[in-house]
Amino acid sequence: xxxxxxxxxxxxxxxxxxxxxxxxxxxxxxxxxxxxxxxxxxxxxxxxxxxxxxxxxxxxxxxxxxxxxxxxxxxxxxxxxxxxxxxxxxxxxxxxxxxxxxxxxxxxxxxxxxxxxxxxxxxxxxxxxxxxxxxxxxxxxxxxxxxxxxxxxxxxxxxxxxxxxxxxxxxxxxxxxxxxxxxxxxxxxxxxxxxxxxxxxxxxxxxxxxxxxxxxxxxxxxxxxxxxxxxxxxxxxxx
Amino acid sequence: xxxxxxxxxxxxxxxxxxxxxxxxxxxxxxxxxxxxxxxxxxxxxxxxxxxxxxxxxxxxx
Numbered sequence: 001x002x003x004x005x006x007x008x009x010x011x012x013x014x015x016x017x018x019x020x021x022x023x024x025x026x027x028x029x030x031x032x033x034x035x036x037x038x039x040x041x042x043x044x045x046x047x048x049x050x051x052x053x054x055x056x057x058x059x060x061x062x063x064x065x066x067x068x069x070x071x072x073x074x075x076x077x078x079x080x081x082x083x084x085x086x087x088x089x090x091x092x093x094x095x096x097x098x099x100x101x102x103x104x105x106x107x108x109x110x111x112x113x114x115x116x117x118x119x120x121x122x123x124x125x126x127x128x129x130x131x132x133x134x135x136x137x138x139x140x141x142x143x144x145x146x147x148x149x150x151x152x153x154x155x156x157x158x159x160x161x162x163x164x165x166x167x168x169x170x171x172x173x174x175x176x177x178x179x180x181x182x183x184x185x186x187x188x189x190x191x192x193x194x195x196x197x198x199x200x201x202x203x204x205x206x207x208x209x210x211x212x213x214x215x216x217x218x219x220x221x222x223x224x225x226x227x228x229x230x231x232x233x234x235x236x237x238x239x
Numbered sequence: 240x241x242x243x244x245x246x247x248x249x250x251x252x253x254x255x256x257x258x259x260x261x262x263x264x265x266x267x268x269x270x271x272x273x274x275x276x277x278x279x280x281x282x283x284x285x286x287x288x289x290x291x292x293x294x295x296x297x298x299x300x
Contacts, residue, residue: 074265077261078252078261081290082254082257084291085252085294086252089295192287196287199264200268200283205283207280208280225291
């Protein structure tokens with residue numbers, strides 16, 4: 001499996017989740033001080049790194065690649081369907097688009113109203129941990145795809161963390177202009193396609209064009225998602 | 240029960256169609272071994288495509 005595909009997908013998935021986590025961390029920082037915000041962030045990052053460090057090599061050292069793929073493939077399918085269908089709902093207007101600026105304002109008001117300083121640490125920890133958990137699972141499952149896969153997937157997530165952290169530090173404001181839904185749709189398509197490809201391989205399916213079939217599968221899922229969005233918009237359009 | 244529901248939601252995003260359809264695709268691949276390779280790949284992929292469709296329409300408001 002191409003390392004760049006793994007790294008690119010974990011980079012995109014991580015970017016989306018880290019942008020959401022950054023909104024919470026920034027709110028904590030401005031409302032209750034940067035010490036609590038950074039402590040919560042670092043503890044959550046350490047907990048996520050521990051999950052990847054423990055479970056990544058564990059899966060990677062499993063008996064055979066086919067056996068690993070048969071376990072992680074269905075998980076990627078489920079995660080992919082979850083990401084993609086939410087993106088479809090948002091594009092179709094059946095679910096509101098995530099508004100980072102509004103979430104930031106709400107968190108800021110809630111934290112300023114609370115006088116308990118420990119809340120800041122807890123909110124930052126929870127925000128980063130919850131948003132990062134799915135990324136940690138994705139990184140671990142991608143890491144099981146073969147030799148050096150874990151390095152590629154961890155690398156993608158690490159670069160995303162660095163980019164979002166630098167941008168958050170530079171802007172000191174929520175990322176209101178990041179095209180989150182487009183990124184989520186893209187990640188959903190890639191997770192779904194990779195899950196389909198790996199599960200099929202593990203079950204003995206001979207994909208017609210080998211590894212290149214992955215991109216055909218991804219294109220088909222993207223087209224299907226676009227068709228569902230168009231159909232939903234048509235149904236919902238006022239007569 | 241609450242913990243199980245939370246794990247189910249985390250893995251499936253709250254969809255019932257997604258895990259059932261994935262299971263159906265695995266069964267198609269398992270029991271369809273006698274089919275031609277291209278037909279088996281198409282059946283497996285088609286089942287997952289339908290799963291996505293069912294999951295998306297499952298709770299679309």
